[in-house]
Amino acid sequence: MTTLAEEQQVVAPRASTHTIAELVFRFRELGIVLALAIVVVATTIDNHRFLSSESVKNLLSSAAIIALLAIGETIVIITRNVDLSIGSVLGISAYAAGVLYQHHPHVSIVLVFLLALGIGAACGVVNGAVVTVARVPSLVVTLGTLYVIRGVDGAWAGGNQVNASMLPTSFNRIGYGTVAGVPYLGIIAIVAVAIATYAMRSFRTARDFYAIGSDPEAARLAGIPVGSRVFLAFVLSGSIAGLSGAVWLSYYGSVDAIAGVGYEFQVIAAVVVGGVAIFGGSGTILGAALGALLLNTINSALVVVNVSSFWSSAVSGALLVGAIAFDRLVAVRLAPALRRRRRARV
Amino acid sequence: MSDLAFQPHDESPATLASRRAALRGVLRWEVLLLVLLGGTIAFGADVSPYFLQSTNLFYICLNVGEIAIMALPLTLIVVTGEIDLSIASMLGLSGVLMAELFDHGWPIWPAMIAAVALGGVLGAFNGFLVTRLGLPSLAVTIGTLTLYRGIAQGILPTDTIGGFPAHLSSIGVVPIPGTHLPYSIAFFGALAIVFAVVLHATPLGRAIFAIGASQEAAFFAGIRVKRIKFWLFVLSGLLSGFAGVLWSLRFASARYDSAIGMELFVVTTVLLGGISIFGGRGTIAGVVVAVAVLGCLQTALTADRIPAQDQNIVVGTLLVASVIVPNGAELYRRARARMRSVVARRHAAAAAHAEGQ
Numbered sequence: 188m189t190t191l192a193e194e195q196q197v198v199a200p201r202a203s204t205h206t207i208a209e210l211v212f213r214f215r216e217l218g219i220v221l222a223l224a225i226v227v228v229a230t231t232i233d234n235h236r237f238l239s240s241e242s243v244k245n246l247l248s249s250a251a252i253i254a255l256l257a258i259g260e261t262i263v264i265i266t267r268n269v270d271l272s273i274g275s276v277l278g279i280s281a282y283a284a285g286v287l288y289q290h291h292p293h294v295s296i297v298l299v300f301l302l303a304l305g306i307g308a309a310c311g312v313v314n315g316a317v318v319t320v321a322r323v324p325s326l327v328v329t330l331g332t333l334y335v336i337r338g339v340d341g342a343w344a345g346g347n348q349v350n351a352s353m354l355p356t357s358f359n360r361i362g363y364g365t366v367a368g369v370p371y372l373g374i375i376a377i378v379a380v381a382i383a384t385y386a387m388r389s390f391r392t393a394r395d396f397y398a399i400g401s402d403p404e405a406a407r408l409a410g411i412p413v414g415s416r417v418f419l420a421f422v423l424s425g426s427i428a429g430l431s432g433a434v435w436l437s438y439y440g441s442v443d444a445i446a447g448v449g450y451e452f453q454v455i456a457a458v459v460v461g462g463v464a465i466f467g468g469s470g471t472i473l474g475a476a477l478g479a480l481l482l483n484t485i486n487s488a489l490v491v492v493n494v495s496s497f498w499s500s501a502v503s504g505a506l507l508v509g510a511i512a513f514d515r516l517v518a519v520r521l522a523p524a525l526r527r528r529r530r531a532r533v
Numbered sequence: 534m535s536d537l538a539f540q541p542h543d544e545s546p547a548t549l550a551s552r553r554a555a556l557r558g559v560l561r562w563e564v565l566l567l568v569l570l571g572g573t574i575a576f577g578a579d580v581s582p583y584f585l586q587s588t589n590l591f592y593i594c595l596n597v598g599e600i601a602i603m604a605l606p607l608t609l610i611v612v613t614g615e616i617d618l619s620i621a622s623m624l625g626l627s628g629v630l631m632a633e634l635f636d637h638g639w640p641i642w643p644a645m646i647a648a649v650a651l652g653g654v655l656g657a658f659n660g661f662l663v664t665r666l667g668l669p670s671l672a673v674t675i676g677t678l679t680l681y682r683g684i685a686q687g688i689l690p691t692d693t694i695g696g697f698p699a700h701l702s703s704i705g706v707v708p709i710p711g712t713h714l715p716y717s718i719a720f721f722g723a724l725a726i727v728f729a730v731v732l733h734a735t736p737l738g739r740a741i742f743a744i745g746a747s748q749e750a751a752f753f754a755g756i757r758v759k760r761i762k763f764w765l766f767v768l769s770g771l772l773s774g775f776a777g778v779l780w781s782l783r784f785a786s787a788r789y790d791s792a793i794g795m796e797l798f799v800v801t802t803v804l805l806g807g808i809s810i811f812g813g814r815g816t817i818a819g820v821v822v823a824v825a826v827l828g829c830l831q832t833a834l835t836a837d838r839i840p841a842q843d844q845n846i847v848v849g850t851l852l853v854a855s856v857i858v859p860n861g862a863e864l865y866r867r868a869r870a871r872m873r874s875v876v877a878r879r880h881a882a883a884a885a886h887a888e889g890q
Contacts (some may be wrong), residue, residue, distance in 0.1 A: 269671065269675075271675075317853060317857065321856075321857045321860055321861070321864070322860050322863075322864065323810075323853060323856040323857055323860060324810055324811075324856070326616065326671055326810075327800075327804065327810055327852060327853060327856050328853055330618075330796075330797060330800065330849075330852065331797075331849040331850065331852040331853040332849065332853070333797075333849070334794070334797050334845040334846070334848065334849035335845070335846050335849035335850055337842070337845065338842050338843055338844075338845040338846035338849065339846060341840075341842035341843070341845075342840075342842065342843050342846070444842070452675065452678065452679040455675060456676070456679065459672065459676075465668075465669060465671075465672040466669065495687065495690060497686045497687050497690035498683065498686070498687040499683070500679055500682060500683030500686055501679075501680055501682075501683025501684045501686070501687050502683065503679050503680075503683065504676050504677060504678070504679030504680025504681070504682075504683050505676075505680050505683075507672075507675070507676035507679060507680070508662065508673065508676035508677060508680060511662075511668050511672050511673065511676065512662060512666055512668065515666050515667060515668055516666070
């Protein structure tokens with residue numbers, strides 16, 4: 188897949204040599220937008236209230252949280268790792284933020300977000316340290332911390348629930364407020380995705396993530412500090428999940444021990460549907476965010492066309508499996524074409 | 534500089550080497566596990582006077598029965614260097630199918646067979662994606678974990694189906710007559726013997742280890758890598774389906790969220806049993822002891838009134854620790870080797886310096 192990315196960069200200036208490979212590569216984000224359009228149009232024909240401002244607002248808000256989480260997960264997956272613990276990190280930092288308000292109702296919003304960020308970063312540090320220092324595969328580490336962090340959350344929260352009445356209005360407004368019909372959450376997600384997309388394209392450290400994911404051994408030989416970059420990826424993912432916890436709390440207004448259960452699977456599905464290669468080394472934040480939007484749109488479309496929302500998890504799973512299978516088939520089809528082209532260039 | 538240069542001079546290299554070999558023999562992972570098992574039993578006996586009674590043995594076995602059965606095929610899959618995270622979802626979906634068919638008037642036996650067969654089909658789907666499309670098993674089984682559980686939820690969203698014939702659902706809660714063992718653990722025992730023989734004493738078992746050690750080399754040695762992996766995934770599905778039947782009988786009902794999150798326990802059992810997550814190493818005996826450790830630990834923690842959610846903290850930590858500890862020995866060796874080469878270089882430099890003067 189990386190060869191695709193490199194090929195594209197090398198060949199891009201020569202506009203005349205456009206081939207199917209590049210079309211398919213650029214096709215991904217376009218394809219998602221197209222799929223999105225089809226789902227929206229088809230659902231709206233079935234039930235015109237699907238595009239009512241209230242329903243669009245809800246859709247954007249819930250997609251925004253998944254899109255935020257997808258930023259961190261994308262970075263980790265690009266380094267050829269995986270972070271299964273983000274749902275639990277979101278849960279525990281949302282609960283921490285709620286408890287802070289419960290005990291200190293007049294605490295500043297900045298402090299709440301800093302607390303959520305700090306807890307998320309701490310979880311990320313643990314994940315990253317065990318992966319890079321103790322050299323345990325990220326799957327094992329984060330499967331473990333998925334349950335450990337959730338367990339700590341459960342032990343801490345017990346049966347306690349923080350309600351919207353305990354949260355100040357200014358905080359809740361982040362969750363439901365709008366600017367010209369666009370919810371704050373949507374704006375936050377768009378800004379975050381824009382910054383992250385730019386960073387992943389331009390920053391040297393971010394390009395290191397791609398290099399590590401394409402070939403860790405080659406990256407090491409090229410002098411990239413693989414360990415500290417992978418560590419950084421996990422800390423970023425944890426921090427973003429922590430921040431998303433505070434955002435989650437402002438949207439849902441109440442939090443108990445099961446906040447964010449199962450989010451990791453939705454997020455991984457969104458990331459993979461968005462064209463991030465599960466083998467690492469390729470993919471964009473923008474694609475992952477669009478994947479999150481598509482997944483959420485399909486889920487709300489199902490409800491509108493009277494399919495029970497109980498099927499939504501099956502849809503996520505099917506899309507995940509379908510996306511990796513599709514990517515693989517495209518890669519297999521394109522491999523001969525790419526080989527031919529490389530030979531021609533040499 | 535030789536390996537032994539920094540050892541005291543009064544020991545000959547030969548006795549040292551043999552002592553080291555002996556030490557390595559004692560420090561086998563299985564021995565460590567037995568010590569851990571002893572510690573867990575002592576802990577259990579300490580928190581509850583009933584821990585060592587035979588009825589408790591029954592409950593320990595009953596609690597880990599399904600986990601133990603699913604751990605066996607997963608062991609083989611991990612030895613080949615793959616992973617199957619969808620096992621608990623296959624258990625759930627098979628249980629739901631059995632209950633649905635029974636609810637629609639099927640006799641119980643065909644419904645049970647259909648559930649096991651469904652497990653096989655689900656496993657075959659995993660195996661197809663992994664071997665024929667060449668997708669990473671981690672991504673595939675994360676996807677099917679969500680997909681299979683989602684289908685179960687779609688079919689049976691909120692209800693619980695029960696009412697299985699009493700003579701069958703009792704096998705989930707009564708011991709085998711004349712013993713203190715539940716049926717599930719008896720199945721596990723029989724399967725464990727078969728798995729141990731196959732893995733450690735047949736060409737197929739050696740092929741499985743060879744795949745885990747080096748897939749390329751195994752392929753060029755004429756081993757049907759893809760075929761073996763495919764059937765291992767099918768086997769994993771079949772036994773998860775079987776575990777689903779046992780689970781539904783044990784609780785006399787089926788729900789979509791049966792055994793949700795249980796992949797944690799099964800993966801922990803396998804890795805705690807000394808199966809290397811990188812493939813190619815491990816024994817069935819280790820997994821059997823790990824099942825005992827996990828069963829005793831779970832019951833001891835429950836006896837100590839630690840809620841299930843908190844037990845997940847312990848099990849999750851155990852999972853990570855069971856990979857860190859063997860890695861730790863490796864890291865220590867590597868660090869020591871690096872220290873030694875630094876010292877050696879310094880010595881050489883000093884010698885060169887002295888020569889130069």
